[in-house]
Amino acid sequence: MKSEANCLIAQSGGPTTVINASLAGVIEKALNGTNIHQIYGAINGIQGVIDDNLLNLTDIFKDNDSTIQQLKTTPAMYLGSCRYKLSDFTENISDYSIIFQTLKKYSVKYFLYIGGNDSMDTVDKLSSYGKSINSDIKFIGIPKTIDNDLECIDHTPGFGSAAKYIAASILEIAHDTYIYDIESVTIIEIMGRNAGWLTAAAALARNEYSAAPHLIYLPEKPFSTGRFVTDIKEEFTRRKHVIVAVSEGVKDIAGTYISAESAKTDQFGHVMLSGTGKYLEGLIKHTIGCKVRSIELNVLQRCAAHSSSLTDIEEAFQLGQYGLDAALKDESGVMVTLNRTSNFPYTVEYGTIPINEVANLEKKIPIDWINEAGNDITNELIEYIKPLIQGEAPIKYIDGLPVYLSVDHLIKKK
């Protein structure tokens, strides 16, 4: 007989193409061989817990393995997201009271939150508050972010698929660029506020005939517009088509974003950027005067599920399963993590770490993985990323288009 221990899952932060694979992992595990009675999903992250807006996932997914498989390859968040930041409970207890009321109402014993940096902060706070009131609810963080900027994990789920999309797109853009017999500069702007992992992934596009991207600029090293123009001119002594990968977050020596004029700040104090590529396009037009185009890969970096990495999907799924396992073993206040045990062949092992060691930290690229001139990366960094893009997503197509799971419950009608 099943007990009255229920499980609640929610998702938060920005999308990746495999955050639903982690959700699928939790659901699949909870439905098979555990004593969990009901699996609930909160709509729009912690906001859904506050608003008592839950979905019964047991009803939707039990006896329906093909739906779980479809969830595994559906982009963004099946449960929706939020950008709600909890105050410290020592400052304002009201959110905590409401959240724990909901958890009690639904007999939740295991709470799993799939998200990035800010979401791990939420798990940390809920876990601490729980301890302070002697609650026996287990709080587990399951990581995700295309940015790969979480500490205490070899790499984050979502990063590999974004890296694969970026590398494949740059290879295709290179083919597009090479056809004209004129000097040209193509600038590809890639996501990443403070960490250059995604921009570095552009280097994987290189193969035996194409050296593109020929220049790579990351936020970890100060960016000089003068040096940028010199670099391009130097490339023109070697080749006709110069292809550049640049992070949206490159900053000058004073720490000012190159795209500073269009900068805004979101609720978490992050600077939101756009326009680095456009700015540099104008700069090249003005200084060199050759054909120049800037391309912003934009949100498809994080949502083009048809080109997800199979390795990434499977790891995200495993992390979901491992997270529920940890909760069932009475762990709490931890984030599940993965550790690379070997690169040739590539192997990982799963584990947990105290979440307060992770929350609010940001992992950047080690400086010795960037070349001295600050316009390329080292082979070590390429070898680090390469295993993460392996394998293709098992996407089903109907009528010429990928088939994803309906998110009708998120599409708010009035």
Next chain:
Amino acid sequence: MKSEANCLIAQSGGPTTVINASLAGVIEKALNGTNIHQIYGAINGIQGVIDDNLLNLTDIFKDNDSTIQQLKTTPAMYLGSCRYKLSDFTENISDYSIIFQTLKKYSVKYFLYIGGNDSMDTVDKLSSYGKSINSDIKFIGIPKTIDNDLECIDHTPGFGSAAKYIAASILEIAHDTYIYDIESVTIIEIMGRNAGWLTAAAALARNEYSAAPHLIYLPEKPFSTGRFVTDIKEEFTRRKHVIVAVSEGVKDIAGTYISAESAKTDQFGHVMLSGTGKYLEGLIKHTIGCKVRSIELNVLQRCAAHSSSLTDIEEAFQLGQYGLDAALKDESGVMVTLNRTSNFPYTVEYGTIPINEVANLEKKIPIDWINEAGNDITNELIEYIKPLIQGEAPIKYIDGLPVYLSVDHLIKKK
């Protein structure tokens, strides 16, 4: 014994993901069961003929079926492109003399040019000049363009793959958008100067749970910024997330491009645009003030070969084969074409038409395939596009990335 009749192929205009499939079709046909002795490819279109810059394709592709298969799915142009416009030979004969010298030097009897509108103009001129000097060289045009704006053909090769990429991307962007529980407008800017075919393809993203794109604006109907804001407000009475597909080429009632401030003119007198989406993003920010994002799908629309339509690849291949067949049957001054003989099931037949009936004309969307309000398309138009995106490209992946054929010969080193 093989005769000394040789074949010359070149490619021109903007890239598509299947223009190399037509080249593969010609090569495969020429190598098997014809009397053609040598197959040459001109590097960078007609410019390569003028410069006597040819590649021996027989040497590269004979006895190498897997290389032909790889060529079939490689994006952009294996032979490179140009934007060289021939003068009328009655005005300036020098280019013609040089071109026909090259053709004579290489014993070329069949000249096939794969390209769009402007390239068909080149074939028309070369064929007319050839007739005027009693040359027996056969000139054949093989159409391609993502824009689908050629006359006398049901649809152009390249369009189906671009349409598939656009529809899949919009479905994925919709998933990305639905996750937040706040009002938002997402504007997706799609290629197409004067014809809205590509923007119309966005409608194929609609499925049983997602009605995105909710609004579609084409260049065929005058665009009003006031009406645009009203349309968005009206959508907000029904839904929270409004997703808009807009052509880069929308114009106001006076015929002025909405993005007019950034307009330039290329060698063929085409206005080059960018910034329609960005302009509308600013407009919504200013008038409605909700969350708004604009996304330019950019060159990936025409080069993302990993998501090509199999139907498109096969038709492009067949057109290449049919083109060489027509030349061997002594046709000249014609473009190969395809005619849809049935939509359910979808069938086509191949044929030829005099190229002067095609060159320099532009096929737009019939006005009765656009709704009265000018913010959506009719079901007839959706049914017209749907068969063209069917089937997935047989892309080979190695190390997590699509494998394309080397274009080392185009990557100019100094």
